[in-house]
Amino acid sequence: MPGIGTAVNVATVLVGAILGRLLGNRLPVRTRDLVTDALGLVTLLIAGTSAMAVLDSDLSARVGDSAPMLIVLGSLVLGGIVGSLLRLEVRVESVGGWLQRRLAGETGSVERHRFIEGFVVSSLLFCTGPLTILGSLNDGLGNGADQLFLKSTLDGFAAIAFAASFGWGVAASAITVVVVQGGLTLVGVLLGDVLPDAQLAAITATGGLLLVGVALRLLRIREIPVADLLPALLIAPTLVALVAALH
Template identity: 35%
Template sequence: MVLTGAIVNGIAVVGGGLLGRLLHRIPERIKDSVMKVMGLAVSVLGIQMGLKSASFLIVIISLVLGAVLGELLALDDQLNRLGGWLERRMGGAEEGSISLGFVTATLIFVVGAIGILGALDSGIRGNHDVLFTKAIMDGVMACILTTTLGIGVLFSALPILLYEGLIALGATQIHRFVSDELMNRLIAELTSTGGIMILAIGMNLLGLAKIKVANLLPAIVVVAVLVTIFE
């Protein structure tokens, strides 16, 4: 089934989050140390991905235009409002943590090339190995994030399912419109653009900045359009 990989990824996040929920009594100093380590690891991952570009000018233009569109659409505010709604539905438990956990985890799990590549592989070849690997990594990260950010992390499974599922479904027809050469170029620039967003998430986790990463998400669409035009 085309959606198998996306479904497994979502289940892994929920499972990891529930396990992290059981470990929530970890002392605050340990949680703080773990969060800093996560921030460092996410930052390094972002740097590695950011260097994949073959035309960094496209990445810069995409991020600038994406930031403008994101600010105009107030995506970060809307994502936080969705997190706040989840928080209210949960009875306001752990005030502030549900929204923060949902937004942070959603951005970490959704932004990046692995999900895109895995979903494309699921749709084009029916091979879910990439998404299964991502599911393991996301499950472990969800466990760690839940111990520090709370139960809101679990709700990030829904955006994962929608995001990867839609890409997988679209990929079943993508070979009709996109050549292999264009696809490789798209993947390289998407990887680099997503890597810079992941670096921003890492900086936020480390407390070095307060970047509204959700407002950068339109850059993913912009980079796809620009690469297609230039190609």
């Protein structure tokens, strides 16, 4: 049944957020920061693994050996331009702020920042990985939700760690999961077939670099506006098609 994978994913995020929130109240700040650092390192590992899809043989065969890196670069640059003009990062943060006021009421600036940061970072982590795209599409195509079940397990543990540090903003990210994965599942139902392997590899590699940006935020190295780069996920397969036509 299409959509079951997203439903399970939302449930694990909510349960994980509740457990993390309950646990977080009993942990000192230093411990919560350490948990966030550990999650940032794991996110960096996942990101690196995904980014290696730029070396995929199907992608190289389709566009040539030297083009994949340029495609990913072009996707990020063009996606960043589009996203910044659309002010996606600001809009995502505004949604987080609106949800914080609706769900948690008026709080201090520090607590408000933690809610918004938890919502933004969790939404990006839960919705930009390759399992989100491929799993949701396959679920919509009726090929089963095994990939989303795997993602749900990973997201559940991540939600525990995030909520211990950021609070209820992580639970609010379940709304983003419903919108993004639900929309991709619907696209899968309408498409009737998955994307070609070459285009999927380009999306995976680009998504991996977006996750690097998420990891840098978690590690407090640099506040990269990852939401502004999200259009790159749509531009990547388009560039593959264009370069393949010229190759």
